[in-house]
Amino acid sequence: MDWQFVFSQALTQAIGPTMLVYALGAIGLNLQFGYTGLLNFGQAAFAAMGAYGLALSVVAWGLPFWWGILIGLAAAVVMALLLGIPTLRLRADYLAIVTIAAAEIIRRLARATVWSDTTGGSDGMRGFSEPFFELIPWDRDSTWTLLFVSMDNGRLAVDFGIFELQYSYRDTWIMVVGWALVLLICGVMALLVHSPWGRVLKGIREDEEAVRSLGKNVFAFKMQALVFGGIIGAVAGFLFALSRANIQPDTFTTDFTFYFYVVLILGGAARVFGPVLGAALFWFLYNILSQGLGEAIRADVIPPSVLEMTQVGPLVFLLLGLGMVLLLIFRPQGLIGNRKELLFDVR
């Protein structure tokens, strides 16, 4: 069996389009949960706001692509306000309950049959991504080589000798835009969390009454974190929709939100690059396990009596779950989190 191929594939995925979606979703959560302590369990719905905002604008309303982006962002802001206004003055758990319910409502609305002529119901929507791919600045037949990076007929290849990463014409564009967004947003986050504004957020996470007693309008700070984190969630939604060139309501389940949490905890919460590292590791492990097991079965290394192809998916999730449990026991701070911060009782 071809380990080199399996490894190359997993590595390709580890910095690829899907990983970027996870990274962005988790960066938004990091601001809300990691820094401010807000339990947003509806990040999938913020992503859906972005994805559907874009798709509906372009496909159903015939608006230009950039209007779709603006509408997607605006939808995320409106949702953050609607969820935040009634709950952010209450205890933390209220936001958790309301966001989880709202996410489910959004998903059901998206798949409802009443307006499926417009939204596509449970089939979802397609045909909104062309304007995005028309923006690709290089031609389909462009070919060049620079050190170990090369472009061959519009496709990107990174050759490390023992393994090679390859991306399609469109995926390459998704990655250029995605990585630019991730780095830009991480830069903004780094500035924000090291500013007095970020200090107030951390204070709120620790004890919001104390922060209130110091004359800070805690509600306003929480709202800003919820809105900005939601906007980043919507950006994740754009990238998700564009990278697949279609959207389906049932991809925006609570599971999606929980993957963002897994990514955040794996990488290390309250660290600017935690979500990025977490997303890379999570998606690498997922791919190397599923592809490795698949390859092993195909090559008869694992006989069908032990494991069948159809069982690989569930087994991978089981292993990842187990890995998560072990992580929480032995390295609760994640890859780059601060262990010391976890040692204090936070009541």
Next chain:
Amino acid sequence: MSDKEKAGKAAAGAALAGVPAEPGAPKADAILSATGVRRAFGGLVAVDVEHVEIQRGTITALIGPNGAGKTTFFNLLTGFDRPSRGSWDFDGRRADRMRSFQVARAGMVRTFQLTKALTRMSVLDNMLIGAADQVGERMWAGLVPRLWRGQEAANRERALVLLERFKLIDKREHYAGELSGGQRKLLEMARALMLEPKMIMLDEPMAGVNPALKQSLLEHIKDLREDGMTVLFVEHDMDMVHEIADWVAVMAAGQLITEGTPDQISADQRVIDAYLGAHHDAAQH
């Protein structure tokens, strides 16, 4: 006793001279004036204060047995709890409708009986978060360090001076979660001072602080008065109250039963009854 302290004590004494030792006695220049404040938890009336005034520039002690309603009264005054009824003015402004953060901005800053250190932040960050009117606390300004660096540096200076005063300077880079209980009390008080309040309300600031440090804390509190601040503090230790308070208000079973100078209070039979439970029993009807 330093000259400054003598002067401060004399000024406070003069301001309170002639104020009768009875609950709700009017003051010459009250920074805080509350009327008809009542808070009930179900059937239990935790606070029911008819009238109270706090003289500006003095140290007033609020004493009373456990469960008298002192903390609840603090919570009401500072907007952390809502009264069933009642109204109060702070520094000439109606304050009973203010939210807690607005109360703090108006200049009335409180500490908590159960300390609220921001545990996963450094001691210095705990201090810096206290500073008022920070430009960099606006989200967009936070993105442009140039806009707030200067102010931050000035706040840091002030924070270090306070930490020095409160013997926490060596701990400035430590997490607040690493501090002992007494140190957290000190940090909380120092942090409140970062706001430069007009009135500071301390809920048992000395609890758990060692005697030597307690003495220096007392000096700090007197200094606050000498700097023109008004201090209202809850304390169970009568020796402490005697040593620094210019005026004492006594609560029992939610009511203000009496007020007066420390000497008048120690001689008051109602206070002794309250502490021994006679009043409490009577109030249970």
